[in-house]
Amino acid sequence: MIDSKTPCGAKPPRRRDGSLRKDLVEAGISILREKGIEGLSLRECAARAGVSHAAPAYHFKNLTGLYTAISARSFELFSESMDAKRQKAGQDPRDQLLAICEGYLDFAVGHRELFLFMFSGQDMDPQNRDFDTVSSRAYQILSETCAPFVEAGTDPEEIELLIWSLVHGYTHLAMVNKKRPKRTGAPLPLLRDLLKHLDFRSRT
């Protein structure tokens, strides 16, 4: 009665390659984009991936597990955004620094919900090693790009925190305040102006 080639009544084949996990994460990201975090649920991810309501729990254990996986994937995209801009920039450390800031902003503007979610302070699954890896990667990009500006004998973290705080604060405030359209048209030039106020020097 049931023809396995008929898409109608046929059950989808079980996957043994872990591809469902990836699909669930992608579904979650879509939901986050469309409906914000309120609309993000294990069951809706399951529905979009075409599996039963409890399937996500097998891969993620619980909501926190799904959140962690989505956040990890977001950090990948985040790092990619910064890296892409950095590659395109010249070798001058100031250009590189501005480039990653641009990547930072671009990612947030292009993926507002993901950005807010990543930096929401949600507890993540401490078991998830992947999350640590990808979030450290983002910090590493920042750190590398700041390195030329570290003055001898000072803690590199100081300048890193200065830059990071400034670009993050600027970006985060822009994302939180959806209204105030005043500056949103050209946020990068303003950030460029802000960076001019810093008295640090590259030691090239």
Place this chain on the structure above:
Amino acid sequence: MIDSKTPCGAKPPRRRDGSLRKDLVEAGISILREKGIEGLSLRECAARAGVSHAAPAYHFKNLTGLYTAISARSFELFSESMDAKRQKAGQDPRDQLLAICEGYLDFAVGHRELFLFMFSGQDMDPQNRDFDTVSSRAYQILSETCAPFVEAGTDPEEIELLIWSLVHGYTHLAMVNKKRPKRTGAPLPLLRDLLKHLDFRSRT
């Protein structure tokens, strides 16, 4: 059978002064503190305030209404924290600026969940006029304190955004990263150091 003076079986008197609304907001803030936003629900607020599960909907209409009220109350506390520090500081504009930054940080450290919630990007109830008032108040404090540093002929918003981005970014990152205990012992001195990197001058 039922003695109105007996606290046991007696129904609480109906309030006509709107005090339940305040109680519900306080309950919500307590829940936010104890269990984070995951644990915050209309029904739990109702339970803590000793009313029926649907009572909050009367005052807040829906979850967004409760969120907006809690956020508004948080902004009040936030402004009070900055104002208190500012009052205690001397008249020197730099001292005042450092004072409100200290108030900013103090509030976040003392009320982490509230701080994260206020700046979570959650949509708020646009009907709620109170929310606009109290959030504008916080921006006003910042603006006033930055005023002495605005150079003639420049847009005040530039320096405001610079300061605000820096202090917000620093604070927000500290709140998001619960781990990384490295600097958390003395965040303010570090912020003070960061501010030194700025080349703006007060025109006193």
Place this chain on the structure above:
DNA sequence: CCCCTCAACTTGACAATGTCAAGTTGAGTT
């Protein structure tokens, strides 16, 4: 004093959700 009104709730119901326990299934191993 009685009756009316209406703000401030309460009660009851429903659908959506997270989570858990138990069942199923089918590919690979022995």
Place this chain on the structure above:
DNA sequence: AACTCAACTTGACATTGTCAAGTTGAGGGG
């Protein structure tokens, strides 16, 4: 052919937001 076990499915339950309808008791008008 029997076994195993990863990858799910099914079913159930408690919690939650939201809505419709009911209740209640203070204050006002007659």
